[in-house]
Amino acid sequence: MKRMLRLFCQHDFHLFAFVVGFLAMNWPFLSIFEGKGPEALILYLYALWALVIVLLFCVARSLSSPSGKGP
């Protein structure tokens, strides 16, 4: 838990998540789901979106914790 907290607090991790998020929402990742039908593609897009929101929630909570170094 402490390790995850430390991970979420690191700016480098935020940058990593930013790059991964950008790539995951672009070609060629989208083309993987395109071939599996419209339901899979839409499910992927919304699930990924929800996952990013959950991640953002965790990051925000970690940074607002006493050991976090957020604003």
Added chain:
Amino acid sequence: MIDPRTVLLVFCLYVSGLFLVALWVEKRSATGRSPANHPLVYSLSLAVYCTAWTYYGSVGKAATSGILFLPIYRGPTIVVLIWCTLLRKLVRLKTIHRITSIADFLSARYDKSQLLAALVTVIAIIGIMPYIALQLKAIISTFILITTPMAIGSTSGELPVSWITQNIPAIVVVLMILFSIVIGVRHLDPTERHEGMIMALAVECLVKLVAFLIVGIFVTYFLFGGLGDMFEKALNSSHRNLVSFWGMSGTYYATWASYLVLSMSAIICLPRQFHVTVVENPDEKHILTAMWCFPLYMILINLFVLPIALGGILEGWPVERADNFVLMMPLQHGKLWLALLVFMGGVSAAAGMIMVSSVTLATMTTNHLLLPCVEWVPLLGGLKRHLLKCRWVVVAVVISVGFYLEERIFRPVMLVNIGLISFAAFLQFAPALVGGLFWRKANKTGALWGLSAGFLIWSYTQFLPSFVRNGWLPESFIEDGPFGLRFLRPETLFGLSGLDPLTVTVVWSMFFNVSLFVLGSLLFEQTASEQSTAEEFVGVLSETPPMRPAVGREAYIVLEKTIREIRDLFEQYFPEAEALAMIDRCIDEAGVRGMATITIVQLVELHSRVEKLLAGAIGSAAAYKAVRQRMVLGTRESRELSEIYGEILANLKLTPTELKAKIDFYQEREHLLIRQAAELEEKVMELEREIYERKRVQKALLESERRFRGLVDTMKEGLEVEDQVGLITYVNDTLCRMWGCSRQSIIGKPSSQFLESLPACADRPGVSPDLPSSAESYETSWTRTDGTQITSVVSSVPLFDAEGRYEGRFSVLTDISHIKTIEREKANLISMFAHDMRSSLTGIHGLGLRLLTKGEQMDDVRKTEYLRIINREAAKLEALVDDFLEFSRLETGRLKLNFRALSLDKELMELFEIYEQRASQKDMSLRLEMDETLPIIEADVNRLRRVFTNLLDNALKFSTPKGVITLSAKDTPDEVVVRVQDEGIGIDPTELPYIFDIFHRAQGAEKREGYGIGLATVKAIVEGHGGRVRVESELGRGSVFSVHLPKSSKEEETDPG
């Protein structure tokens, strides 16, 4: 349809409600309890990103391009991942520099460039116009739709006959202007924060979300059988491309990526978004809440976009009217209340954007276009006093122009496409903004070049083609390019075909923008202030403020020459060797060792070190004068030094007057601090003295206590101290021994209870809490746990404090058990003595009487026998009397000794011969061990003989049959030691200290003859000879009595009586 008056009334009531909310918040914020300073309010206000474009246009986009509307909302979500760094930097810089807009921010970063700020403002004005047009179009078209019966079936939007509906564009524009001014620009705020506006915005954002979710649920679950049903129907129809990439053009991915990039930049670079996100941020901590709240808002508002679009298409409505599907669905199905709610949600989305955008533009325009113009044109100077009114005019102009563009240019264009044109314009801010935050070398020239190039490309590829649609430019401009130059065709600029026009704009504008930004920054050097600002902007989140480098200073001053000057100076005051050592020290401290040339900064540093070192020897004033006289700065050096101080002054952002005021303040403060420090120092010294005195007293007290404890612990008397309630606070070791208890078991106990708990504790007359103040002395006795009977005299005195209050008692317990024992033994002895005398006298008296009365009848033999008995008894009586006299002399200390020369070996030999016979009669043996010759000593022969006979008698008395008694004598350099050793019953160790006391009879000796005088006599006689007697004994193993007699003669002691 709904009556236009009803719609207008609801619209006005809603706007009035928002105004009241804003007013309430502003009043609350004046008291410091603003509800707008809540992270949720801040997070909701960020949803101004979702305008009428989102509300209506996303459905339109979904109906025409499928899921291509999604990247517009997912891009911001990705950027939010780095808000911890990006947005925190922006907010912190905003707070530090009081940033009021994105133009202000870029200007602040790039050397306070007014040109750059003006350029950004112009781009913002031009870029925002399509966006405002979009919002107005949405409100106007939906108002017509909801109030016109023919509008739903009409594809061309025929104008209805109602006066309100006919004039709704003008009404909307006026209301929007009033709404924006009243809520956003009612007064000037130096911080450019509008808490009332933000709260109104948050309410609007909530309303539009709720309205959109309700209509989405209505369409999906009431008009259709849920998402699955709608998707199934769509896939089985000709509209399956709406839920898939399939069948899309090859540019789909490129367009998707373009939208993603545009939306990523828009979330910060849109002027209204920058204003709400950065300028209106009340607290950096709110970013953490917004980080997940804002993306959550966007996913919620996008949940039903695709279902509504599918619903409209499946119901058979034309795709061209998809922007209105959201409103048409409830209207078509007779849900007027829902239609009205949807309309108000749309109004909220559009009005919020118009309000914030117009306020932002008003600020930017007045600050970065109007005020510079006022500076340049003196005639406009009067406008400075009417800045607020100028902002009202700008708001009115912006909204009016937006309406004009809507009417003239953007009416046939879909909402989303209008919005994307604006996005592309604001994308041009991104390189300068991001580069300014993270790249130290980014400079004003690069920013100007990049922005200009990007804006030109955008204007050429996006803005001018709009004029073609309006007929202001010929169609050939798009088809063949200007002047027939096909490679300049706006939509396929430089031959970039196969992509949609927006992607072409994104690609080329970013290419030129970024390239020129980087090149310009690398080609031209930053000014000193720009470099300083760059350091601050890039390192604003670092823990320690960035150091401002010493820039632009050439190291041209020859160090060797300077050192010569310093040497000349030092040698005036110090010997050569010392002067050289001091120079070395100065060079090291100034950090210029090994350098050939130094800068002016280093020279000043070196001079400072020299002056400080010199001041230590000749005083600061003389050192200052000497340094100034000997080491004069040249013209260039003086000029550069002035420049450096000027730069420092500029960096401090202070006028010389302010600087002087600050220096005066700090000097005054320094004086005060020095005075306070002196006072504190004096107090510290006083305290130190006090502490020293206390320590000394404490040490003396400890020493005294140590002595007291040593005394009371070694004294023979028991000591006890009680407090005022009778609790024992102290006892010494002697008392512990006397009571037979440990100290821990005594301390803290109530003395009365403790004493009562002692076995056989005697009464303590006079010791009563009721009579604490009286001193008393009494005798008491108790039996210890080991069975020993203890008798003691208790002397108790009360203790009082300085004010006479009773504090407790102090008791001394003297053990008199031994005295009591002696007294008992003395009484026994006298009784025995009297009894023995009485026996002898009775015998003498009886025999004498018989001789007197019947002597004549007795024969001589009998008479002789009687006389012999009488003589023996008389002798016995004489001996008893002698003993009694001896006892009397011993008790009174009147023992008389007659010294004369005595041959000790002869004396001992005689005694041995006498006692050897007696010992053999008792089945014991006596041995004699002595040196061959013993010295002649001065002694009272008879009494010394009595000493040895007493000891030998005792040895015989207490030895058992077969026991060996040893009489030994040893000559030592100072004395002669005579020992009598037996193997008898021995003496209890507890009795040893009392064995030489008079009348003391050892335990077990009661049945044996004697009065307890013998050993006391021995001790008295030996001490009378100046010697000493010692005893060593072990119970059951025997005893050794040693008589130490000095060799030197002793003066005869005479009886004083």
